[in-house]
Amino acid sequence: LFNFSAGPAxxxxxxxxxxxxxxxxxxxxGMSVMEMSHRxxxxxxxxDKAEADLxxxxxxxxxxxxxxxxxxxxxxxxxIPLNFTTAEDTVDYIQTGSWGSKAIKEAQKYxxxxxxxxxxxxxxxxxxAQSEWELSSGAKYLHFCANExxxxxxxxxxxxxxxxxxxxFSSNFLSKPVDxxxxxxxxxxVQKNLGPAGCTVVIVRDDLLGNSRPECxxxxxxxxMAENDSMYNTPPCFSIYMCGLVLDKLLKMGGLxxxxxxxxxxxxxxxxxISGSDGYYNCPxxxxxxxxxxxxxxxxDSDLEKEFIATAAENGLVQLKGHRSVGGMxxxxxxxMPMEGAEKLAKFMKEFQSNHS
Ligand code: PLP
Numbered sequence: 001l002f003n004f005s006a007g008p009a010x011x012x013x014x015x016x017x018x019x020x021x022x023x024x025x026x027x028x029x030g031m032s033v034m035e036m037s038h039r040x041x042x043x044x045x046x047x048d049k050a051e052a053d054l055x056x057x058x059x060x061x062x063x064x065x066x067x068x069x070x071x072x073x074x075x076x077x078x079x080i081p082l083n084f085t086t087a088e089d090t091v092d093y094i095q096t097g098s099w100g101s102k103a104i105k106e107a108q109k110y111x112x113x114x115x116x117x118x119x120x121x122x123x124x125x126x127x128x129a130q131s132e133w134e135l136s137s138g139a140k141y142l143h144f145c146a147n148e149x150x151x152x153x154x155x156x157x158x159x160x161x162x163x164x165x166x167x168x169f170s171s172n173f174l175s176k177p178v179d180x181x182x183x184x185x186x187x188x189x190v191q192k193n194l195g196p197a198g199c200t201v202v203i204v205r206d207d208l209l210g211n212s213r214p215e216c217x218x219x220x221x222x223x224x225m226a227e228n229d230s231m232y233n234t235p236p237c238f239s240i241y242m243c244g245l246v247l248d249k250l251l252k253m254g255g256l257x258x259x260x261x262x263x264x265x266x267x268x269x270x271x272x273x274i275s276g277s278d279g280y281y282n283c284p285x286x287x288x289x290x291x292x293x294x295x296x297x298x299x300x301d302s303d304l305e306k307e308f309i310a311t312a313a314e315n316g317l318v319q320l321k322g323h324r325s326v327g328g329m330x331x332x333x334x335x336x337m338p339m340e341g342a343e344k345l346a347k348f349m350k351e352f353q354s355n356h357s
Contacts, residue, residue, distance in 0.1 A: 002341035005319035006149055006294060006332040007171065008191040015245045022241070034238050038231055047235070050244035053251055060180050060203060065226040067202040068240050073099075073170040073189040075220065076200065077106035080166055080185070082216040083223075084208060085111045085140045092116040092139040092163070096155075097124040097148025098325060099168060107143070114139065124151040126286040130159055139163050141184055147172035147291050149192075150323040152283070152330070154291035158182045164208060172293050173201065174250060175335060176260035184208050190239060192293070193335045194246050199239035250335070259335055260292075266333045266342040267292040273346035280353045298328035301356075305329065308352055317345050 003010040019033075026033040029042065036043045051066050060066060069075075080103075085091060089111050093104045095118035107113050114136040117128035135142070141164040147154040149171040159165060164184025173188035180186060185204040191197035202222060209223040218224050224232055250259060271290060274281040274297050283290065283297045299305050305328060309321050322328040333342055 001316045001318060002337065002344060003319055004317065004331045004333070004337070004341075004345070006192070006323070006330060007189075007334075008197050009193070009332060009334045010336045011195070011242070012246065012249060012336045015242070015249060018245055019242060033241050036237070038234055038237050043237060043241075046241050046244055047230070050240055050247055053244065053247035054201070057174065057247060057250055057256060058178060058180055058203070063206050064180060065202075065204050065206055065209065065222070067204070067222060067225050068230045068235055068243070069200045069202055069225060070198065070236050071219070072197070072200055073168055073187060074102065074106075076168070076187045076202065077103040078110065079216075079220040079222065080141075080143065081107045081110040082220055083212045084164075084166075084184075086213065087111060089140045090114055090136045090138065092133075092135050092142040092161075094118075094128070094133065094142070094144040094159075095120060096127050096145060096153050097151040098323075099148055099150070099170070100143075100145040103143060103145065103168060111140075116142070119153070123284070124148060124153055125284045127153060127155060127289045133161075135161060141166050143167070147175075147293055149294050149332075150296075150326060150330075152285050152291040152294045152296040153289050154293070156289060164205070171332075171334075172291070174256060174259065175263050175293055177256040190243050192332070195243035196239050198236040199243060201243075262339070263292045263333070263335065266337060266339055267295060269339070269342040269346045270295050270331055270333065273349045277349065277353055280357075281349060293332060293334055295331045295333065296322055296326060296328060297331070298322075302328075304356060311352065312345070312348055315344075315348055317341075317348055320345075 022033040054066055091111050092114050095101055095115050104113055116135050117133040119126050119128055142161050143166045145168040166185045169186050169188040171192050174193045187202045190199045204222055209226060212221045274283050279300055281297050281299055312320050320329045322330040331345060
């Protein structure tokens, strides 16, 4: 069975098998990995290795803190202004889809938000060219969503704007190499490419820390979390442990260039099936910004979409229904989706078309 869910998403089967053993008896300790104290040396070794492996995989410079937090990416939508601004400050946001829009709505509660560019008039099918962005002078940061999970719109470059860049990488985290040194902060809920829901990774440049508002809750204060190695309170232990297994595997696979190569090849198989269908299937997203992770598509005869999704499921291709806000179909092909899954979907699309023509 191939699971095309947008998240929580499939995890590598060997990782699940290892976790299955550790759940009962972690490395012969006689204890479940879920019942170990987060302050004990065993769990500390798990958390330290996860951080070291993430640093190695992404080439994270020493002047960045790596935090493993709770609250999901959505909590960061509020934490970001609370950590980096005062109520009088202005910040720039680029709006390329639903998640960026939610980040804007949350930030507006705390700070003056300038939406420097939006693709809303085109139903979020493109990314406005950087030359058209209307940046504010003196903005504290610029925020964008690196991959819009619902619309399938992905930044293919890193903007250069002269203020700290903050990016939501929730749905393309660890899908390709990223130059962390170009960012003030990168964050991602782990439940797509890295592990089970419950943990959010924050990678933040250390000179940005220590300016949180007095009213910023301790749990949302990145400086407090950094001082306490993400263990100000009980961390999401099991999720961190699982992330550690995946990180170890990604390193052994040859790192993020290798991961990117696989992801591009998988996505191409599905995009080719769409473009080779003579308009039977359509992807609304502009070619240049099509996501390698989330592939939305519709059918010329939308009455057939329900049957397409149901028949695909009968054939072991599940969770292909598009997000309720946009309809149609969506194939999410995160790191753990094997090429075989993408090929099977492309084959099914062709067969479905010929059976209905
Ligand atoms: N940002 C993006 C790009 C997402 O895809 C999601 C969830 O799917 C979120 C933010 C929200 O993440 P969470 O559920 O961890 O709050």
